[in-house]
Amino acid sequence: MFPLLLSVKAIAQFKLQLCYEDGTKGLVDLSYLVGRGVFKIWNEGDTFFQVKIDPETNALVWSDSTDLDPDSLYLQLRGLTFEQFKAVSKSQVVYAAD
Secondary structure: OOOOEEEEEEEEOOEEEEEEOOOOEEEEEOHHHOOOHHHHHHHOOOHHHHOEEOOOOOOEEEEOOEEEOHHHHHHHHHOOOHHHHHHHHHHOOOOOOO
């Protein structure tokens, strides 16, 4: 299971500072999404800077129709593929004694 996203801050146009519960922090550049599909909304004024975390889904949201999965951004920050993340996570499982 992926760590929860604890905080997000838009620090520049199309750049977010993220912090996850396992201590992973970093800057992601989302400029590759600008103007594509639902992300056209980011071209409207300061909409990009209104990002927040949905408390129910832990997704990054800008509107009812514009959101991003924080798990893919976590992988990007860590430089891992999903398969690598699964392998690392599996090797870190600690079993409680009965």
